[in-house]
Amino acid sequence: MASNARARLHATKAEPERVIVVGVDTGDDRTLFDVELDELVALARAADTHVVARVVQRRSKIDPSTLVGAGKADELAALVRERHAAGIVVLNTLRPRQRAALEKLIGGDAFVIDRNVVILDIFARHARTAEGKLQVELAQLRHRAANLIGTRDSLSRLGGGIGTRGPGETKLEVDRRRIRLRISHLEAQLDDVRKRRREQRRTREGTPVVALVGYTNAGKSSLLNALTGAQAFVADQPFATLDPTLRKLHLGGTEAIAADTVGFITDLPKELVAAFAATLEEVTDATALLHVIDVSNPYWRRQRDAVETLLAQLGAGDKPAVIAWNKTDLTPQPMGNGRAERPHDEGVAVSAKTGDGLTQLRAALERSLHRKESEVHA
Numbered sequence: 001m002a003s004n005a006r007a008r009l010h011a012t013k014a015e016p017e018r019v020i021v022v023g024v025d026t027g028d029d030r031t032l033f034d035v036e037l038d039e040l041v042a043l044a045r046a047a048d049t050h051v052v053a054r055v056v057q058r059r060s061k062i063d064p065s066t067l068v069g070a071g072k073a074d075e076l077a078a079l080v081r082e083r084h085a086a087g088i089v090v091l092n093t094l095r096p097r098q099r100a101a102l103e104k105l106i107g108g109d110a111f112v113i114d115r116n117v118v119i120l121d122i123f124a125r126h127a128r129t130a131e132g133k134l135q136v137e138l139a140q141l142r143h144r145a146a147n148l149i150g151t152r153d154s155l156s157r158l159g160g161g162i163g164t165r166g167p168g169e170t171k172l173e174v175d176r177r178r179i180r181l182r183i184s185h186l187e188a189q190l191d192d193v194r195k196r197r198r199e200q201r202r203t204r205e206g207t208p209v210v211a212l213v214g215y216t217n218a219g220k221s222s223l224l225n226a227l228t229g230a231q232a233f234v235a236d237q238p239f240a241t242l243d244p245t246l247r248k249l250h251l252g253g254t255e256a257i258a259a260d261t262v263g264f265i266t267d268l269p270k271e272l273v274a275a276f277a278a279t280l281e282e283v284t285d286a287t288a289l290l291h292v293i294d295v296s297n298p299y300w301r302r303q304r305d306a307v308e309t310l311l312a313q314l315g316a317g318d319k320p321a322v323i324a325w326n327k328t329d330l331t332p333q334p335m336g337n338g339r340a341e342r343p344h345d346e347g348v349a350v351s352a353k354t355g356d357g358l359t360q361l362r363a364a365l366e367r368s369l370h371r372k373e374s375e376v377h378a
């Protein structure tokens with residue numbers, strides 16, 4: 001019995017899908033392109049795939065119909081067979097017709113997906129709470145609705161096909177109608193989630209909230225754990241955290257709540273930002289922000305800028321903020337001048353790993369909570 005059960009377990013554990021990562025570089029900054037491709041490889045791994053090859057094409061502009069040129073597409077088709085790849089993952093955002101055309105050129109059963117789909121997939125894998133799952137499903141459906149063109153990606157997973165069609169409807173129309181129905185259902189459920197969250201926030205009224213924000217993998221959950229003794233999940237992979245974790249935070253004379261939540265990334269798919277509104281309200285409603293920056297990453301400036309941009313889009317760009325220059329055990333001095341660039345922000349060098357700088361960080365956070373937003377504008 002036991003060995004049977006083990007055998008079955010073994011059989012159901014799927015092998016990671018083998019994929020080829022592809023990028024078309026149209027810019028003149030090769031280093032930046034390589035960073036973006038490295039990041040995509042990390043994303044693909046977090047989506048539980050095995051990257052068997054990387055392919056780069058440099059050309060002045062992308063091919064409007066198939067993204068890569070015809071020669072490159074042939075090369076990719078051959079490589080897919082040679083490496084037994086299940087599909088390719090593309091750095092550039094694909095228009096639905098480009099995707100379908102490229103899939104056709106590559107042939108076989110190989111799939112073609114872009115970075116946005118990979119990120120949506122990681123979110124789907126990592127969502128744990130009912131709220132997280134609702135938000136991810138909404139984002140995925142909106143993405144699909146925007147990308148439906150009636151090819152083989154029609155909604156087979158949601159059913160459809162014989163017996164589900166209304167009078168005179170094509171398969172594509174049925175798919176659209178089903179998606180719309182499901183989307184409005186999810187939106188109604190998420191409205192309830194938002195109301196509930198707002199209620200909960202009201203009961204915490206009077207207790208200031210510090211929201212940890214930052215690029216994914218910067219060390220937000222590690223820092224939450226170091227500051228509060230929490231045991232939030234930490235992992236060396238993007239989007240380990242999706243659902244907000246709230247913990248009591250003692251700051252000298254001030255009692256506060258620390259809120260850890262989903263990390264940011266450059267070009268976060270717009271469907272995700274919209275669908276994660278309930279979660280992101282923890283950030284927009286916070287009293288102050290703790291922006292965690294991984295200074296051991298050579299591209300921390302790019303990451304910081306991506307975070308600042310998203311915060312501004314969310315309407316949280318003017319909140320009092322403290323910068324935690326994290327992972328200073330790996331890079332002793334914060335790179336650059338180590339100062340926060342907005343004059344009202346304080347920057348503190350810390351290590352969530354060794355605990356260095358946490359006393360100074362608490363003091364800076366306490367000061368930020370007593371700073372009014374009006375002073376920030378001054």
Ligand SMILES: Nc1nc2c(ncn2[C@@H]2O[C@H](COP(=O)(O)OP(=O)(O)OP(=O)(O)O)[C@@H](O)[C@H]2O)c(=O)[nH]1
Binds near residue numbers: 216223234
């Ligand atoms: N050396 C070192 N590693 C750190 C430090 N802080 C975090 N890490 C590591 O960085 C990785 C990411 O840490 P997390 O705390 O999961 O990062 P996060 O910002 O919560 O990431 P997401 O939830 O995925 O957005 C883990 O492997 C941590 O062990 C630090 O100060 N020093």
Ligand SMILES: [Mg+2]
Binds near residue numbers: 220222234240241
């Ligand atoms: Mg985390």
